[in-house]
Amino acid sequence: MTAQLDLATVLLLHKSSFLVGALCFLYLRWQSPRNEGLGILAIGFLFLALASTLAGYGEQKLLPAFLWTLSSFTLGLSGYALFWIGLRRLSGQRLRRADWLALAIPLIGAIAGLITHFHVVNYVRASVFNTGAFLYLAASALAVVSDRKDEPLPVRAIFAASLAVGAGLCLAVVVGLLKPDALPITTTYAFFLLIISHFAIALFALVLVKERAEAALRRTADTDMLTGIGNRRWFLSQLPRFDWKGDALAVMDLDFFKRVNDRFGHQAGDQVLIAFAELVRANLRATDCFARLGGEEFGLYLPKTNEAQARAIVERLRLATEQLDVRFDGQRVALSVSIGVVVGRGAEHSWEELFSMADAALYQAKDAGRNRVITYAPPPASFAIDISIARTG
Structure with a gap:
């Protein structure tokens, strides 16, 4: 050898x-x-x-x-x-x-x-x-x-x-x-x-x-190419498939965003989206997941967060959005955000169901005048029974 x-x-x-x-x-x-x-x-x-x-x-x-x-x-x-x-x-x-x-x-x-x-x-x-x-x-x-x-x-x-x-x-x-x-x-x-x-x-x-x-x-x-945060595809991949108990999901929508585009132009709209994304990202915990779901809608996943904690977090974000100073051509762009929140209780079967609940809370916030946080609450049992009787009747 x-x-x-x-x-x-x-x-x-x-x-x-x-x-x-x-x-x-x-x-x-x-x-x-x-x-x-x-x-x-x-x-x-x-x-x-x-x-x-x-x-x-x-x-x-x-x-x-x-x-x-x-x-x-x-x-x-x-x-x-x-x-x-x-x-x-x-x-x-x-x-x-x-x-x-x-x-x-x-x-x-x-x-x-x-x-x-x-x-x-x-x-x-x-x-x-x-x-x-x-x-x-x-x-x-x-x-x-x-x-x-x-x-x-x-x-x-x-x-x-x-x-x-x-x-x-x-x-x-x-x-x-x-x-x-x-x-x-x-x-x-x-x-x-x-x-x-x-x-x-x-x-x-x-x-x-x-x-x-x-x-x-x-x-x-x-990655969302405009804001640099995760996109809808990434956000959904971060969500647990089962066992939402003790986790919170928030859907956020910038109020009257179309008016911003119509008044100041799409470039100003882009600046607003970027500024809002940076604001939220700077105020989250390391374990939280934040993404742009599309248009002016954003998603926020808060693991191991109870209802009081979740509401405190998103309320702080709502107030910070009001104070956000975005200027275009020397004019300040007034901003506000409506937020729907849902906390998993263990009965949900999929993230689609959680999203539906968060969306329902979001639309309640918009119907109530925008610029507010609404936490999803299940309909009363009597109301659910009445619906069931109406459907069978």
Whole structure:
């Protein structure tokens, strides 16, 4: 098995892993409308492929030792530095000018090589190089993990794990070079496993871009494009299918909205909708769901909220809407909102039934003069009996 995994074969696979990764990154950069650091990642992998090629030529005695050792060391470490810069950008962080200082490390290494000639000693050069690679890969794994809170994509965990494994294998190579008997595997096999991790890193970078694109499509499908809040489709997906007991649902409708459009124009109407959406969103709890259902109608789902709490919340929103200062062409647009509220009691069978009750309360609020909150109350039992007798009679 050792004979099959000779150094020339390993170097060929090493170079191939970087070339394949660079081609993947270039293809994604061509396909992606966003600048996500893919171009920098591709350049970094190309640098690493070139460094591996020079090392292969050097092992075959086709290049002078002083030339290929220093050039492959500098190019390879620069490739890992560019990889870290590109990966931070891909992960979601803004590219900073200070990030480019990562390229100072290979530059310092090249200057140190010219002065001390440490690079001509194979185990010293390889140890320094793999230590640098370990630091860059570990920092890359940390970047992927730290951005998970802002963009919780499923692939981030396994992507960070593959980077961490790559960093660990670089460290294993260093240990194997300095203390050959300290590890259960040879340095050559650790290097071979590192090649596999490079393929995995490129693969999970592709998956990250794919998952990000799919998440963006889902957000677009679930977002009202004018106000930026959820749309009816998203709102309905957030509602529980059963067991509404203890939850509240409110349907809100801006009063005389057509008059706003007729008097001030549709641009003013859009400003009103946006301002109202921002007002409500700023006054909700983290667990509440708020969406534009269509036109000037909005829905609000309040989980674990009793009738008194629900009424207090929407009454506060109603009063805030009266105070909302929206101006168009120097004139203030007077606003008010009618709200119908229903609290689940456990007898409802679907969200359609809850919506019907909330709508009934909303229309009561409008019929009563608008700019008020009405909580749905079931009809009296005698009234229900009278209706039943009338229908059977």
